[in-house]
Amino acid sequence: MKNRAVLILVLSLSLFTCKKKTTPPSNLGAQNQVVPRTVRLYFESPALLLTAEQRSVQLPQNSAGAMPAVVRELTKGATNPALARSLPPDTVVRGAYLLPDGSAFVDLGGVTLTQGWQAGSHEELMAVYAIVQTVTANFPEAKKVRILVNGTPAETLGGHIALDRPLTPMSELVDPRAR
Amino acid sequence: MKRFALLAIAVLLAAASIGLAQQSSQATLRTPAGDKPLPTIHQNLMTFFSATDVITALGGAVTPDANGFKVTLNNVVAAFGPDSRFAVVRDDLIEMPLPPVIVDGKPFVSAQFFAGFLSRAADMEVSWDGTARVLTVRPQQHNVTGVQVNVANVQGTTKVVITLTAPIDYSIVKDAQMYTIRFKTPIRAPYTDQAHEDPNVSHTTFAGNDLKIQLTAPDVVGDAYRLENPFRVVIDLRKAAAAPAQGMPALPPSRPIEAPGIHTIVIDPGHGGKDVGALGPAGTQEKDATLTLCRKLATSLAAKTGARVVLTREDDSVVSLDQRTAIANQYKADLFLSVHMNAAVVKGARGSETYFLSLEASDELAKKAAETENASSKTTPNASSSDLKLILWDLAQQTYLNESSKFATDVQEEMNAIAGIQNRGVKQAPFKVLVGATMPAALVEVAFISNPDEEAKLKDDAFLATVVDALTKAVVRYKTDYETRIGVIQPPAPARPNVAPPPASTTTATTTTK
Numbered sequence: 001m002k003n004r005a006v007l008i009l010v011l012s013l014s015l016f017t018c019k020k021k022t023t024p025p026s027n028l029g030a031q032n033q034v035v036p037r038t039v040r041l042y043f044e045s046p047a048l049l050l051t052a053e054q055r056s057v058q059l060p061q062n063s064a065g066a067m068p069a070v071v072r073e074l075t076k077g078a079t080n081p082a083l084a085r086s087l088p089p090d091t092v093v094r095g096a097y098l099l100p101d102g103s104a105f106v107d108l109g110g111v112t113l114t115q116g117w118q119a120g121s122h123e124e125l126m127a128v129y130a131i132v133q134t135v136t137a138n139f140p141e142a143k144k145v146r147i148l149v150n151g152t153p154a155e156t157l158g159g160h161i162a163l164d165r166p167l168t169p170m171s172e173l174v175d176p177r178a179r
Numbered sequence: 180m181k182r183f184a185l186l187a188i189a190v191l192l193a194a195a196s197i198g199l200a201q202q203s204s205q206a207t208l209r210t211p212a213g214d215k216p217l218p219t220i221h222q223n224l225m226t227f228f229s230a231t232d233v234i235t236a237l238g239g240a241v242t243p244d245a246n247g248f249k250v251t252l253n254n255v256v257a258a259f260g261p262d263s264r265f266a267v268v269r270d271d272l273i274e275m276p277l278p279p280v281i282v283d284g285k286p287f288v289s290a291q292f293f294a295g296f297l298s299r300a301a302d303m304e305v306s307w308d309g310t311a312r313v314l315t316v317r318p319q320q321h322n323v324t325g326v327q328v329n330v331a332n333v334q335g336t337t338k339v340v341i342t343l344t345a346p347i348d349y350s351i352v353k354d355a356q357m358y359t360i361r362f363k364t365p366i367r368a369p370y371t372d373q374a375h376e377d378p379n380v381s382h383t384t385f386a387g388n389d390l391k392i393q394l395t396a397p398d399v400v401g402d403a404y405r406l407e408n409p410f411r412v413v414i415d416l417r418k419a420a421a422a423p424a425q426g427m428p429a430l431p432p433s434r435p436i437e438a439p440g441i442h443t444i445v446i447d448p449g450h451g452g453k454d455v456g457a458l459g460p461a462g463t464q465e466k467d468a469t470l471t472l473c474r475k476l477a478t479s480l481a482a483k484t485g486a487r488v489v490l491t492r493e494d495d496s497v498v499s500l501d502q503r504t505a506i507a508n509q510y511k512a513d514l515f516l517s518v519h520m521n522a523a524v525v526k527g528a529r530g531s532e533t534y535f536l537s538l539e540a541s542d543e544l545a546k547k548a549a550e551t552e553n554a555s556s557k558t559t560p561n562a563s564s565s566d567l568k569l570i571l572w573d574l575a576q577q578t579y580l581n582e583s584s585k586f587a588t589d590v591q592e593e594m595n596a597i598a599g600i601q602n603r604g605v606k607q608a609p610f611k612v613l614v615g616a617t618m619p620a621a622l623v624e625v626a627f628i629s630n631p632d633e634e635a636k637l638k639d640d641a642f643l644a645t646v647v648d649a650l651t652k653a654v655v656r657y658k659t660d661y662e663t664r665i666g667v668i669q670p671p672a673p674a675r676p677n678v679a680p681p682p683a684s685t686t687t688a689t690t691t692t693k
Contacts, residue, residue, distance in 0.1 A: 048528055065245025084524040095246045097258045097267055105258075105267050120457035120465070120522020121534075121624055125608055151263035153272065155500060155611060159454055160519075162611035170537070172606070 034058040037066070041074045042133040042174070043083035044126045049175040050133055053078050063139050068096040071106055074134050086126035088112035094151060096135070102143035103166055104135050108157075109150050119158030128161045129173045136169050144168045203282070206312040210236055217314055220280055220287045226307065227280050227287035228314055237301060237316065241286065247279070248286045255300035259288065266292055268299055290314065304344070319344060326366045328383050328390065330375045337379040337416040339392055346410040351403055358392040358401055358414060379416040392416075440667045441514050441658040443487045444480055445507035447612065448473035449519035452497030457522030459634035465520045466495065468628060468637045473518050475643060479651045484658060486513075504615040514586065514654065515620035517612050520637065522629035529630045530601030533591040534622045535583035536576045536614060537607035582619035586657045590623050593653040597645050600626070619657075623650070 037059045045051040057073050059066040072093045077085035087108075094107040119127070132145045144166035148154060154163050171179055201222045208217035208228075215236055218229040230250060231241045239252030247260025257273065259266035261281050266273040266288075273295030280287045290307045297303040297316060304319045325344035330337060341360065348363040368385035375381060382393040398419040405412055448469040450456030456465025470492070477488045489510050491503040498506075507515045521532070576583065587605045595602045603624075613620045625646055626633040636642040662668045 044523075044525055046525055046527075048523060048525055060245050062244065064249070068246055086524060094262050095260050097246055097260075099258060099267060099269070100256050101269060103267075103269075107263060116454065118455055118458055118465075120627070120629060121519055121608075121610075121622075122521050122523045122528065122627075123457075123629075126524070148263075148265070151265050151278075159450060159456065159500070160610055160612075162609045162614055164611075165609070167609065170608070 034060055039070050039073065040134070040137045040178075041070070041078070042130045042137070042178070043078040043080075044086050044130070045083060045175055047175060048122065048126075050126065050130055050173050050178065051083065051175040052137070052178040053080055053083060055079070063141065064098050067098055067104065067106075067135065067139060067142075068093055070134060070138050071096050071131060074130060084126075086123060086130045088117055088127075098139060098142055102141060104139065104142040104145045105148060106131055106135065106145060107148040107151055113149050113157060117158035119160070121160045124156070124158045124160045125173065127157060128163070128167065129170055132167045133169050133174060201280070201282075204312075206314060208233055208236055209313050209315040209317075211317060212236070218285075218287075219312075220282060222280055223277060225277055225289060226309065227277075227289055228293070230279070230286045230288050230292070233293055233314070233316070237297070237303075239300070243284070250296060252296070252300040255296075257292075257296050257300075259286070259292065261286075266296070268296060271299075298344075322365065324362070324364060324366045325369075326362075326385075326390070327369055328373070330377055330380055330383065335378075335417060337377050339380060339383070339414045339416065341390065341412040341414075343410045343412070349412065351414075353401070356394045356397050356399075358394070358416075360390040360392070360412065360414075362388045362390070364388070379418070439665050440662045441484070441486055441654075443489065443510050443512045444484065444514045444516070444654065445489045445491060445510060445512040446473050446477055446480070447491040447503050447507075447515065447517040449517060449612075451492050451495055454497060457520060457628050459628040459637075460631050461634055463628055463634050463637060465522070465628055468520050468625075469518050470495065472625065472637075472643055472646060475647045476518070476650055479647050480654055483651050483655055486658075500611045501615065503612050507620075508615065508617050512618050514657070515613075515616045515618055516586075516590070516650070516654070517610070517620070517622040518650075519622060519624050520626060520628040521624040523627060524629075527630065528627045529633055530603040531591070531594045531626055532603035532624045533587040533594070533605050534608050534610055534613070534624070535587040535605070535620065536580060537609050576613055576616050576620060579616070579619045582661070583613075583621055585660070586619045586653075587621040589657045589660075590621055590650065590653040593649040593656070594623065594625070594646075597649055619661075 035058070036056050038054055038056050039059070040052040040054055042050040042052055055073065057069065059069050075085070075087055075091050075093055077089075088110065090112050091108055091110040094109045095105075096107065097105045099105070117124070128147065131147060135142050135145050145168075146166045147157070147163045149157070149163075156163055201220060203218065203220050206217045206219045206226075206228070208215045215232070217232050220227040230248065234241050234250055234252055237252060239250065242249050242251070244258070247258060247262075250257045250259070255268065257266050257268040259275075259279050261278055264275050264278050266275065273292055275289045275291045277289060279292075290305055293305040293314075293316065297305055298319065302319050303316050304325075306315050307313075308315070324347050327342040329340045329342070331340070343366075347366075350361050350363075352359045352361065366385075366388055368390075370385065372382060372384045375383065377395070379395055379399045380392055381395050382391075384391045384393065392414065394416065396418070399416050400419045402415045403412060448466075450466035450469060452466070454466065456469070458464060473490055474493075477490055480486065481488045487510075489506065489512065491506050492498045503517070504515075521528070584605070591602070591605045594600055610622050613622060626637060628634050628637060659668065
């Protein structure tokens with residue numbers, strides 16, 4: 001009986017400790033209020049160029065909060081079946097930041113990008129610039145985009161396009177009607 | 180009962196580990212303005228400091244955003260979030276041992292963040308005394324320079340990188356088996372002696388203001404240069420009669436003399452080893468298709484051009500993107516062609532396209548180099564051009580973009596002459612494999628391996644022979660054109676005698692010099 005009393009004491013103590021020490025991260029402040037906004041997401045058209053699909057999305061009001069949400073929306077793919085998603089389907093958006101000098105950082109993850117993406121140049125070019133185009137089109141203050149993989153600088157996504165420098169939009173990759 | 184006792188121990192251990200995982204306590208923040216209490220968190224054997232307390236004590240601010248936090252001080256902004264070990268500041272990253280910890284909405288970060296951020300934002304340095312529990316933030320002591328030494332072997336060359344917290348004068352003396360770097364002002368040595376497992380460097384030792392680099396053999400020779408932002412002294416060490424680095428193909432026996440013209444051509448079969456590249460619907464791997472084609476192309480080029488032809492890989496081995504360019508540079512190649520097979524998500528994509536490096540990528544680097552050059556001319560008036568060596572490596576292709584564009588056009592035009600090939604044109608993009616090439620360089624996407632018809636063609640010897648023939652013609656055409664422009668070979672007699680060839684001075688200005 002004495003042992004059982006000790007056990008109950010230990011259990012209640014540990015529960016108390018757990019409760020005290022595992023306060024959930026609460027860095028989502030008042031800025032987290034969401035409003036509907038129409039965004040332009042870039043996917044690959046049958047003409048092998050990037051084209052925009054407009055979509056209304058619930059977004060945090062400040063652009064720093066909205067940016068990761070918009071890039072996550074891009075990774076969901078197009079609603080128009082004629083448009084192709086360029087990024088691997090299991091891509092996750094770990095974060096997206098905007099610095100006051102106009103540099104946006106998009107941090108990607110997911111099994112394919114982590115283990116090595118078997119991509120061709122064209123699909124890699126489309127994937128990288130779908131992000132660059134989507135970020136710069138929806139956030140005019142973002143002038144250039146740096147892509148990270150798993151929080152760290154990556155050489156390329158699939159062996160072709162250099163990610164060790166900020167990228168600016170390439171209009172020649174965008175369908176003239178969507179520019 | 181025994182089971183209960185085991186359970187109790189397990190629960191107790193779990194509770195203890197949670198306690199170990201996160202403990203909050205107070206430390207002292209010491210700034211030039213005085214001491215303040217500083218909340219800290221101890222987790223995973225690391226101390227994390229309240230970013231808000233440190234930054235506001237220095238007159239800055241920490242504000243939350245949806246991803247994490249924004250830190251502002253003296254108009255310098257950094258951002259970090261709980262998911263990443265990297266904070267971003269301007270275009271740069273600050274590496275932290277662990278991601279920030281958020282407790283009650285307040286961010287706690289490791290001392291490395293403050294060291295990285297405050298050196299940029301306030302010219303201050305940070306030290307943590309774990310025994311006295313004092314985090315000291317003070318103006319950087321410019322009279323004592325902090326030193327860090329890194330030794331790394333890159334393709335057979337040992338790079339000793341000495342990073343200094345401020346630019347200071349130094350001299351380098353070579354003894355029989357030792358380089359001594361003598362700093363003219365006091366330094367703060369990170370250690371007294373360190374052994375290295377390196378083919379060229381055995382020990383690095385600090386004594387007073389000297390850093391001694393002990394070499395493994397007397398025939399190790401060095402090449403020293405400076406880099407800025409941060410200030411670094413780099414010493415490249417290699418064996419005096421160094422053959423091409425390990426993993427490089429052996430030199431073909433007949434080395435042409437180093438005269439102007441196209442004498443060495445490097446062909447780069449894309450991908451290799453575990454990097455299979457794109458996959459065709461019937462299972463063809465890009466790495467195999469490129470190697471098969473490039474082997475045939477190398478034979479054809481050697482026969483038709485008389486040039487030395489080098490493949491960046493002769494078999495199914497892994498060769499990094501940087502190494503491919505390094506091979507071309509090491510062989511002082513006059514032309515570089517990377518061969519790939521394309522792939523697209525969109526069904527029906529077909530055709531060939533040729534790339535050269537985009538101006539965008541080189542513009543960014545040119546800006547960076549100019550900034551470095553400016554910084555270098557301010558601090559070291561007699562800085563040699565080798566100070567910019569590493570950035571110039573990145574910038575190398577910029578000088579050759581005009582020639583690369585001509586070469587890419589020749590390649591694409593010859594590819595277009597193949598029956599049934601759709602012309603996707605000459606394009607520019609920031610291809611990593613083209614960035615460091617110090618010669619005209621292009622990348623050809625022969626066909627779409629993702630297209631079943633084109634995948635089948637890539638298995639067809641007759642089609643491959645046509646592609647080899649087209650690429651050989653393109654190289655011969657570029658070689659003839661280039662050598663005519665630089666005056667190595669005489670232009671064919673003009674059709675109309677009154678049309679004079681362009682003056683040599685204007686043509687050579689745009690061509691490569693070795």
